[in-house]
Amino acid sequence: MEAVVVGAGIGGLAAAVALRRVGWDVTVLERSAELGGVGAGLTLWPNALRALAAIGVGEAVRAVSVPAGAGAGLRNPAGRVLLRAPDVVADMRALHRADLQSALLAALPADTVRTDCAVTRVVDEGVIAGDEPIPADLIVAADGIHSTVRRQLWPGSEPRYSGYSAWRGVTARHTVTISGSADTGETWGRGERFGIVSLPDGGAYWFAAANEPPDRRYPDEHAEVLRRFGSWHWPIPTVLAATVPSAVLHHDIVELPALPTYVSGHVALLGDAAHAMTPDLGQGGCQALEDAVVLASCVAGLDIGGSAVPPALSRYDTLRRPRTQEIARLASRLGRVGQADGVVGSRLRTAGLRMAPQRLMLRAQARITDWTPPTLGSG
Secondary structure, three states, X not given: OEEEEEOOOHHHHHHHHHHHHOOOEEEEEOOOOOOOOOOOEEEEOHHHHHHHHHOOOHHHHHHOOEEOOOOOOEEOOOOOXXXXXXXXXXXXXXXXXXXXXHHHHHOOOOOOEEOOOOEEEEEOOEEEEOOEEEEOOEEEXXXXXXXXXXXXXXXXXXXXXXXXXXXEEEEOOXXXXXXXXXXXXXXXXXXXXXXXXXXXXOOEXXXXXXXXXXXXXXXXXXXXXXXXHOOOOOOHHHHHHOXXXXXXXXXXXXXXXXXXXXXXXXXXXXXXXXXXXXXXXXOHHHHHHHHHHHHHHHHOOOOOOHHHHHHHHHHHHHHHHHHHHHHHHHHHHXXXXXXXXXXXXXXXXXXXXXXXXXXXXXXXXXXXXXXXXXXXXXX
């Protein structure tokens, strides 16, 4: 059975590894000329780590990551702790996105990924990349929130702006020492947030968010982040000073409205192409990894011939759509709370955080992280 995966991001590569473990021949088609680690840092929650273990790359990923640590939880711009992080946060791992991509690539034969190969449309027999037809019994659309495949088969499924924009960056290696027990975590101001995650190389990954009109950009993005957050508590100014200005990324945060299905015939949407969510729960990449494992389990052991694929994909849709759309709703709701910019709203938010029982936080987190992957073959 031949599968084509459209997109060589984290979800697409994980899907390729998982499908090969259950006996599929896989080709990954990537529109970019080169594979790169765009996106800076990444945190993996326990559910994502279980998904990686299920496809045989768990140990490789742990070797290039570090415990993210519970950190200080949530603070205000002056550094006062508003909410201690639940213990489950301490089970996260942090790493460079490029290192996760490399671990997944290492689990695939060298000729699996074809770069500079943009898929233009889906046909009954497979896909068209440029002018070249590529046959496939299964097509996995893992080509991101602006998915070409989704736009063709799910017309009108366009992402919407969340109301806030985000900056991301990584400090130069070995230039700043961050303690996971005290210096990491998130800081919430009025309509603005800043987060820090320690990385394996002695540096840190940071992200910032602010309520902004869509598509607003600045001549010097690093200077803009400094203007907004440079007076916030330590180590935020130190982290920003250790960041190469030209490496600061700035993107509007968008999300995908809930789709009625993730499958169409022999095509399955995966990751952001299916359920792009705001980053407020740190579950975007984690859910893509879950998708990959569940998809492979659903199409394992199929007889030769494409007629068995649609029923198998229907099961994938049944298993994945309710869970991912619930998490997307929770992330969106948390984002609105985090970005509250009115005086009254921000004060009510702070009061609510201080009164939140730890057991309720743990129960809410468990709804997301208590996930057990299906068992796949050994490849």
